[in-house]
Amino acid sequence: MNKLHFKVGLFTAASLLLAAIFIVYLLHARGFFEKTFHLQLAAASADGVAPGVPVVFSGIEIGRVTTLGLNDSGGIIIRAEFLGRNAKWLRENSTFTLDKPFVGGAKIRVESPDLDAPALPDNATMLLLTSDISKEIPALVERVKAILANVEHLTRKDGEINATLANVKTVTGRMTGEYGVLEGVLGSPEKARAVTDSLEKTRALITKLDGLALKMDGMAAKTDQWLFAQDGMAEQTKASLAQVRLMLDDAQSSLKKADALMSNAVDISANVKEGTQDIAALRAEIDDAVRKANALVNEINKKWPFARDPEVKLP
Amino acid sequence: MNFLAASIESLGAKVVGWFTVGYGMFAFLARAGLLLLDRTTWNRATFDVVVKQVYFTAVQILHVFMGYTLVISWLIITIILSTARDFGLTEFASEMTIRVLVLELLPFLTALFIALRSGSAINTEVALMKVNSELDALAHCKVPPMQFEFLPRLIGGVISVITLAGLAGLLALLMGYLSIYGVSAAGFEPYTRTIAKIFDFTIMAGLIVKCALFGLAVTLIPVTAGLETPKKLFMVPVSVLRGMMRVFFAIVAIEVVSLALKYI
Numbered sequence: 414m415n416k417l418h419f420k421v422g423l424f425t426a427a428s429l430l431l432a433a434i435f436i437v438y439l440l441h442a443r444g445f446f447e448k449t450f451h452l453q454l455a456a457a458s459a460d461g462v463a464p465g466v467p468v469v470f471s472g473i474e475i476g477r478v479t480t481l482g483l484n485d486s487g488g489i490i491i492r493a494e495f496l497g498r499n500a501k502w503l504r505e506n507s508t509f510t511l512d513k514p515f516v517g518g519a520k521i522r523v524e525s526p527d528l529d530a531p532a533l534p535d536n537a538t539m540l541l542l543t544s545d546i547s548k549e550i551p552a553l554v555e556r557v558k559a560i561l562a563n564v565e566h567l568t569r570k571d572g573e574i575n576a577t578l579a580n581v582k583t584v585t586g587r588m589t590g591e592y593g594v595l596e597g598v599l600g601s602p603e604k605a606r607a608v609t610d611s612l613e614k615t616r617a618l619i620t621k622l623d624g625l626a627l628k629m630d631g632m633a634a635k636t637d638q639w640l641f642a643q644d645g646m647a648e649q650t651k652a653s654l655a656q657v658r659l660m661l662d663d664a665q666s667s668l669k670k671a672d673a674l675m676s677n678a679v680d681i682s683a684n685v686k687e688g689t690q691d692i693a694a695l696r697a698e699i700d701d702a703v704r705k706a707n708a709l710v711n712e713i714n715k716k717w718p719f720a721r722d723p724e725v726k727l728p
Numbered sequence: 729m730n731f732l733a734a735s736i737e738s739l740g741a742k743v744v745g746w747f748t749v750g751y752g753m754f755a756f757l758a759r760a761g762l763l764l765l766d767r768t769t770w771n772r773a774t775f776d777v778v779v780k781q782v783y784f785t786a787v788q789i790l791h792v793f794m795g796y797t798l799v800i801s802w803l804i805i806t807i808i809l810s811t812a813r814d815f816g817l818t819e820f821a822s823e824m825t826i827r828v829l830v831l832e833l834l835p836f837l838t839a840l841f842i843a844l845r846s847g848s849a850i851n852t853e854v855a856l857m858k859v860n861s862e863l864d865a866l867a868h869c870k871v872p873p874m875q876f877e878f879l880p881r882l883i884g885g886v887i888s889v890i891t892l893a894g895l896a897g898l899l900a901l902l903m904g905y906l907s908i909y910g911v912s913a914a915g916f917e918p919y920t921r922t923i924a925k926i927f928d929f930t931i932m933a934g935l936i937v938k939c940a941l942f943g944l945a946v947t948l949i950p951v952t953a954g955l956e957t958p959k960k961l962f963m964v965p966v967s968v969l970r971g972m973m974r975v976f977f978a979i980v981a982i983e984v985v986s987l988a989l990k991y992i
Contacts, residue, residue, distance in 0.1 A: 418779060424891070432894060441920075
């Protein structure tokens with residue numbers, strides 16, 4: 414066996430095998446064993462489109478533009494080719510947009526919102542939309558200018574924002590003081606101290622009131638005992654009031670007598686002017702006395718609900 | 729006046745010299761090509777010399793060459809990847825790697841490798857044969873040197889450069905895949921897509937033609953340079969020097985023309 418020939422044979426066989434594998438792989442990669450899927454795109458303008466422009470789906474190239482030309486009515490027809498395995502991304506509701514970024518070449522972007530929609534048939538014609546960023550720039554610049562002018566106005570030296578920021582600075586500066594947020598809100602440490610002081614006092618007051626309430630409870634119990642016990646204050650008062658009523662009834666009857674007397678006296682001395690004058694004064698005095706007595710009775714009855722008819726009526 | 733005439737004369741002599749060399753080279757190539765069409769060329773003896781030539785040019789240096797390819801590929805892939813990452817162009821890294829290595833750099837380096845190793849050897853051998861009148865002796869014995877000495881060298885050179893550049897390219901593709909995606913099948917789809925994008929028919933044909941031209945350049949030029957040697961022993965180194973310079977210029981010219989055709 415010729416060793417040299419064997420080595421060369423081995424080398425050649427291995428090289429040929431590798432070359433064959435690579436060629437088969439390359440043919441597979443380029444879709445030689447697959448059906449090619451064709452698509453026609455109708456566009457208003459072929460600006461930026463050339464054979465070789467990639468068609469991308471989700472950022473991955475799935476096909477390329479092969480030719481472009483005019484149809485009979487002057488419209489632009491762009492033909493693109495896809496590998497059979499990539500045709501599944503093209504659906505009837507797919508949209509085709511021509512992207513022309515600032516950096517990098519133009520590309521046709523495919524968007525298929527619903528992958529369950531019916532597949533596009535071979536040689537279908539779709540509409541190509543254009544999203545030309547460079548056309549939107551002037552409008553964008555105008556808007557940015559307006560925004561910048563506003564910002565400039567807001568941030569001018571004596572502007573509102575500066576004043577607000579100064580205020581905020583003062584407030585936050587106070588907030589770092591002894592009394593914190595309270596000082597920031599009230600404006601000075603003295604005022605804040607007053608608030609805290611009153612809070613302290615209120616607390617002390619509440620403590621005292623608690624004690625007082627306890628004492629009151631005790632007193633109320635004692636008062637109950639004192640008032641309503643057998644031979645207590647209430648019993649005695651009742652008795653004395655009965656006496657008062659008797660006295661008042663007497664007063665009423667004597668007043669009635671005086672009234673009658675006075676009526677007679679008025680009749681008798683109708684012509685005597687001076688006398689009448691005197692009697693009128695007397696009458697006023699008596700009225701006054703009766704009013705006082707009535708007030709007294711009312712006062713008593715308000716406190717002690719025994720009487721039904723407190724009024725002392727004058728004729 | 730004399731000076732001007734002298735310089736014009738020397739320029740004319742140089743141009744004539746270039747034309748003579750170029751003409752000699754292409755005439756030699758034409759004779760070799762015609763011989764290739766001749767049925768008598770396809771005999772066992774010629775085939776044996778071709779096999780020997782392939783062995784000495786390609787098989788013998790295969791392990792060294794592959795190791796060298798591995799290191800160079802790994803280095804360049806790493807540089808391209810890290811640079812692409814720095815500039816945020818990672819998506820172009822694999823394409824860049826394949827284009828730089830497989831299409832341009834590795835064929836060029838293969839041609840240089842073979843030119844330095846085999847081309848210089850061929851040049852020296854042919855020059856010595858010429859100086860020692862061995863070629864005349866061979867012709868006298870009815871062993872045409874073209875058929876049994878030169879044509880097999882040309883064929884061997886072309887085969888060697890194409891095969892070695894192809895193997896180096898495949899190794900670089902593998903290295904590129906491993907560098908970008910690591911040992912996993914995850915990147916197979918995108919890598920296949922990139923390869924499909926780059927290697928269309930014209931690129932593949934151009935690559936093979938370029939490698940074949942490299943192979944021819946690294947064998948044909950040394951052979952013709954050797955045949956030009958005057959029959960004086962001290963002219964052998966001069967002949968090798970001239971031959972190697974021409975080989976270098978030829979390789980660079982082929983590379984430049986191929987790049988220009990591809991990208992301009």
